Amino acid sequence: MGGPPLTTPAVRRVVMPAQIGFLLLILWGFVFYWSFSERARVLTQTEISLRQLTVSVQEQTLRLFKMTETALLVESDWLAAHPGAYPNDDPSFVALVNQQIGLSDGFLDFRTLEPDGGVRLIPSLSRDAVRRPAGPLGTEGRSGGVRIGAPETDAFSGGWIIPVTLPVPGKGRRPSGPARRATVVLAGIIELDRLARLFDAQRMRPNGSITILRSDGITLFRAPAPDGAIGRSIAGQDFFNRRLAVADHGIERTSGVYDTLERVVSFQRLNDYPVTVIVSAAYDDVLQPWRHETAILAGIGGLVTLFTGFLTGRFISLNRVAQKRIEFLAFHDALTGLPNRELARDRFLQIKAYADRAGAKAALLFLDVDNFKMVNDSLGHTIGDALLRKIAERLGRCVRQTDTIARLGGDEFLVLLGDIGDDEAVTAVAEQIRERLEPSFDIDEHSHLATLSIGIAVYPDDGLDFETLLKKADTAMYRSKEAGRNIYRFYNDDMNAKAVETLNLRNGLRRALLGREFVLYYQPQIELVNRTLIGVEALVRWKHPELGMIPPDRFISIAEDSGQIVEIGAWVIEEACRQAVAWHQAGLPPFVVAVNLSALQFRRGNLAETVSGALERSGLDPRFLELELTESILIRDLPLVMATVQRLKRLGLRLSIDDFGTGYSSFSYLKKLKVDKLKIDQSFVRDVTRDPDSATIVQTIIRMAKSLNLGTIAEGVEDETTLAFLVAHQCDAAQGYHFGRPMAPDALAAALRGRQVLVV
Template sequence: MRNRDRVKTSFASLPTQAAVTEEPWPPTPPVLGAHEPVAAGRVPWPLLVGFTLVFLLFWLAPPLEGLKQSARFFPVALHTVMETMAIVVALLVFAVCWHAHDTPRASGLTVLGAGFLAVGLLDLAHMLSYKGMPDFVTPASPEKAIDFWLMARYASALTLLAVALRPWRQRLESIPRGGLLALVLGGVALACLLRLLHPELFPRTFIDGQGLTAFKIASEYGIVALLLVPAAVFLRDWRRGADYDAGSLFTAVVITILCELCFTLYSNVNSLFSLLGHTYKVIAYAYLYRALVVAGVQAPYEQLNREIGIRREAEERSEFLAYHDALTRLPNRRLAADRFRGAAAQGQRSGSRVALLFIDLDNFKAINDSLGHLYGDVLLTATARRLVESVRGIDTVSRQGGDEFLILLTDVGDAESLTPLIERLLERIQEPCRHEGHELISCASIGVALYPDDGEDFDTLLKKADMAMYRAKGAGRNTFRFFDTHMDAEVEERLRLRNGLHRALDAGTLLLHYQPVVNLATGAMEGVEALIRWRGEDGQFIPPARFIPVAEESGLIVSIGDWVLGEACRQAARWHADGHTGMKVAVNLSALQFRRGDVERSVVEALRKSGLPGHALTLELTESILISDTEQVLSVIRNLKRLGVRLAIDDFGTGYSSLSYLKRLAVDTLKIDRSFVGDLARDPDDAAIVAAVVTMAHSLGLLTVAEGVEDEETRRQLHALGCDHAQGYHFARPLPAAEITRLLSEAGLPHEPALAG
């Protein structure tokens, strides 16, 4: 670990803070412009009951009989004021409906407005016609006033009936708005002309000294009958929560019914019932107006406010998501980079450092794959909370994406001072997280880079913290590493090798060397192991130990393995064609080829194209293949065995092999690892292990091959222990195919006679 300045702030005693909640923020907004129902309005039941009781009191109470006949309660002046109020409200109803926001798409408003224009005009004719008013074309009289009254009331009742029976928001397409207005004005004009010019066409409604006629009373009851239908409809819609103010419309209709009942009972136009009826009419109009203000003015305004609120919320959500992670609500990489710039500027002024921690959960994929993404989200949220609780308020915890987090620590000193905090982070991450009966346990690998030592910009620090995190994973996971300059060189080297391997497949700079496999009993070369070699651009060979791990990491090992298999089979087929039909070739397969490639297809294709018989090919399997998806591996191996291909377990004894695997895989050969062979002549433990392996193999009917034979003494001892075959520098180094061909033509290895002795 590098020496740094001592830390300025102690992390061992930092206060904790909670800044992450499990609730997502912000909630998903509704679709902009979506229609939301207007409140149906409240029905003032106490008011309706009170009005009804007043009406019944005036109607049924015997002591009030004298008051009912009096002509003093409703003088002309008061009558005129109340009618004027009713006319004004009716015309306001028309104006609001006609210019309301909903008019183009709501027939309820259009019909109501047109109808009450007619009602207002007919009420005006009524006001100009009752006794005591100046002549309106013809002399004023109670009958003239009553006729216009009945016209206005029927216009009102029919309008409310039409509004109730048509869906409120059904488009009015049969009659255009201008045509509807002309029809209403024409109808009112025709009614007025008929009454003014031909009064004889209208039945008697009032007789002086006698009061109302039967026709007049029946007409009022007809209005009441018509109003009962919209009252029932509006009450039903109010109970269902209609998208218009059905409550106010219902109230207006009920009060209008009381109004009409009053006008079946008076005996003179200035009586108490006439006053009560006109009072009810004005109140009913007021409730109509209220319903229209809600539907035509208040509702659009509220809808506009809702849409503005929704849009503002969407903008805030968009701004939030631009700088935060939606799941954990942590800052994202963009905001972390912005905060780094501020921390770096402060660090320059104070002479302090900024630390960037790159955190990757080690077993997150296993949890996601086994339990599902919901459990993965729970674990990520819990991890985010623990990270926030473990750092100071001036620090930043960020989610990089997936199962990766960043922590930006400001105002820090040397690397050693960060160790207690990082160790605490590792402990907090390992704490169990329980969800729906499952216990989720994770661990993490952490890489650390410091500003300005390791870089002066965010992207450079992020890259180097990432390198250090992968070094921590390589060190066994659940640990941390600080960046050092050697990591840069390693990454550059791996990148260079990866790019070179891509080119090598096309450029033909990959080639095979073959190491002889010798029968220890006869000294004869019975086969070879194909070993890949790579000649670099400078003409020098690059050791397999350097480029094979890069090939596996990048996935190139699959295509490289297919090439090796095909090339080895072609070369072995040539040797068979030259008469060396006993030659066998062994090819190594990696675990990645089993997981990502189609091994069976590759083997079949290589044998078919080369013409090599299956028994001449040996596939060497590493023990790591046996512990990954065993059933799938067994299925592939069974199919390969049907082709006659032989199987060998490479480096036996160093991995995870078990006798059950040997039995189920039906292998043919065990290759004893060089770690047991190198000191065979000097280490009795190695001799015992080799003897045990050979005995076990023979008891199972398997052949044995010892790797790494470097001297004659080792060869003799292996032969004495019963080992069947061997390979190593004592016999020959891996050789080009031409050299093996030469040896075969010379009928053996250069020192073959010595081997037979």
């Protein structure tokens, strides 16, 4: 038999790092090769740019000196052609000078140096002649012709200037007498400020420099100019002696002469003047783009190295981290970070073990967020998820560190309490949970309220294992919801029977629809002034083949929770319309049939289409159909309710509000919805003769309805005293056991024919 396959984990742990190392070696070899190649390219390109810039500056400088020399020679020739003229006194000479200034675009100015040492500013079109005593303008430079002087501070402008001078013999007046003639020096003045502006755009920023140097080492110009640079001699320095003094041009890397920066320097000597132009760029500036690009490439290489190192390390150390993460996700809820069902089961085993050793008890609390589905449906899953996270945070502040909070999924949470003394300790925690959740939750700049229904099972009283306790706590939680929500209930044996019944009813609802097990009973509605029948309310009953007749209070809530109320409601509307037509065809006088609507029918049931279809199929006149809306419908998604109500009203039927006074109705709702009638809840009607508050509420509803031109009908009328109260306060109609119990269709028809209901 052969050896182990080459893909075993042990081999992969050796081969893969070697392969990755080889690839990294190639990668970094490329990085270093590119880096050195790019550095050489950048330096070469810089040298080319500096040479080009040096030539450009050299040409401009040469042009400037040529222009100055030419102007001085023109002036000298004019003086030679006019032997009797004196430079500063002759208007023609002044005009000539102004012409030369114009030809230089204002770059040049001209002066004369008199034998007595005074410097005279030659008048121009915009100034008068000015004479100031001063030292002689510099005459250093080459012998013969123009001479380039050292930079000096201008006695007139106060700025730095370069004087370019030309002696003119015999054109001056000596102080000792006018008959004797002396040498006059014509001076062309180059202002360094103007020169700096000329070269500023060409300087290689930010630390580049342009320098004009006289052949003897005197600095004529530098931009930028550190303190003491202008006029400074660099003769004797290494770079000057080694390169500038002996070569006409060149380029090299050297330390700065005027500062401490290392520079790449290019120089070019002017052909006709003892002047050298120097252009430099700071070495760090030159290499900065290369360093930046190299850093990026090295960073990318580093990231690649780190990433490949991560992949490699995955086989060595990070595997443990990944394993822990997988384990966390396996035992925790991804949304809230809380333990999930599996971890909760494990924690229960720990709590149980301690309880068994210490003879203590433990408790399991099953928590369900009330009306959470409505939040998800109306506000979206994003808000719903945020609400669940905030609920989880608050729950964490309600228990001890030794206790466990878990999320089972959806809107269901679980709390495990260990080492409890008695039920009161559990009750205290349940109460604290309710209190913690009372303040609203701020989500997406809106406030949201949330309550919990809580079911509690105790170990070992209610069960010995996790699944049993969870099931019983779930059962107790549903009893909490049935009792009104936002409360808690401890499990008891009666709840189990109730849970079994609920499950059986839930499973039987679908069969009931298919097997025609639902029937409608009808309760008379009486007009109180004439005591005549004006309508009936259709009430659904479930004729179970085994349990017999099941009243609606036992299965309607189950149908709403399961969503089957939509189909049941559609059947009720269809059957009520059909029966109304059957009564009319049987010769009974026409009357209204009222049908209750569920809030779920508004949101999911295409209600308007359902009603219009039932009317069309039955042939019932819409005037004889009344739909009863509960107040809970009005507070959820009002725009949808308004649109549906308008479509229903266009069909021509009647609308009333059922159980009025128990919910959140307001004048604005009533006005917008355009309902026809208010149905006063029986909880108020039954106590009108015994409870002053109930009597006041009923009177207020009647008065409000009349002010809005709405009809009123009281439900739950069971005696003559209550009837008399309603008549006295002008209630329009009533229904209840005093007039008749809900009856089957045939029984109601028989009662009507026997006039047992028409007149009371």
